[in-house]
Amino acid sequence: MPEQKPLYHFRPPSNWINDPNGLIHWDGRYHLFYQYDPYSPLGITTKHWGHAVSEDLVHWEIMPIALAPTPGGPDEDGCWSGCAINKDGIPTIIYTGIKGRENRQETVCVSQSHDDSLVKWDKYHGNPVISSPPENIELVGGFRDPYVWREGDSWYLIIGSGIKNVGGTVFLYKSQDLINWTYLSSIYTRNQKETDPIWTGLMWECPQFFPLNDQYVLIVSVRDNEKLYYPVYFTGTYEEYKFEPQALRRLDSGADYYAPAVMFDDKGRCIVFGWSWEGWNEEAIQAVGWSGVMSLPRLVSLRSDGLLNIEPVPELNCLRKNNYCIFEFDLSSSYIDLPVYGDCMEIAVEYELDSANEFGLCVRRSPNGEEQTAIVYDAISNNLFINRDQSSLDDRAYHGVHGGPLRLNDKESLNLRVFLDRSIIEVYANNQMCITERVYPSRDDSLGIRLFSKGGKTRVKSVELWEMKL
């Protein structure tokens, strides 16, 4: 059985992790907090805030647990997701306190650190600072995941929820001191219609809200009937405490990416991490003793058409070793197997569209093809997807085809960057679409790469591959 634990994606050695939390660039170092169950790979005991630190977003050092539930406190059943900010020079976490397992109370709590390494945290003695949702609104799915920012001389906080028979919503609060909060309004509630091209669910988790150039971006994680779904982003305008969206897209079109969180670093860059859950069943998770991985850090900026430009941070290039490349060749209803093999690789391919109906590449391919994962562009329907129906002979692994629309302009090439890291695959297409999937090949020789073109010709402008090493 090949090693499935990712090498250059962050995760602690064992047990469960989920959402990235409280991302903050402090004193020249990147801090990544994350939902962590230190006692179980299935995430069934209480959630803590794990902590890791990095100087380059690539090499991480694991630090002691930052937040743990306090018996008898408002977070005695879990320290759930939230954010970190700089309050007048004091690192401050604002998070969701969970009390009660059957009848769950979700509140907003505060904790501060007085050392620049952000190791030791002191919870505010008066927690919770918001003890219940706004009154007279019938909510579904919860009230959690505060996200805070400074504007003028005030602090603002948004929190995710859902309004019964309407859809996802984001409530807004205001404060002068992070302790006393006044409810203002919902900045945006999505009146969900069956005809919407992207279903935005019944409830929103982990809202993130920030300006980019002259627009505002709202990212939410869509949750529906207790089934975790996917994150979407809206871009639009924000005035008088109301957000008016103009565009709506999936932030990632794969099956295994959720709860993204953003941070702005000292260079003013907007960086996003997401949680990739496992794509195999609990029996497999128990057997390996770990679950969940952080996505690669993604750089997000605004394009002139109001959509997001999303690409991996350039710091990741330091992982590239042993380069292999080929340039300029045609595939005419044919394929080519590359003389390069691996499960930790970056692959960059530029395709020029021609007469083919379908083209792409297969990765983690066994010599006889009984295991392979296909990354396919369908030039008829203009969709890009990952097909993991044949990814694994292990029947504990999930299957399926996941992706979405990617319309290429006239003469626009398809530029794919594919990151293989054992059981995780991240695909970046033309800096505007990402697909994250988990695959678990069972054969040690499922390491091959095949480029293909079906139903006609495709010109491959370039293929570049690097082995990735930490």
Ligand code: DQQ
């Ligand atoms: N995960 C956290 C919640 C959040 C959810 C709990 C999203 O705070 O709503 O671990 O994955």
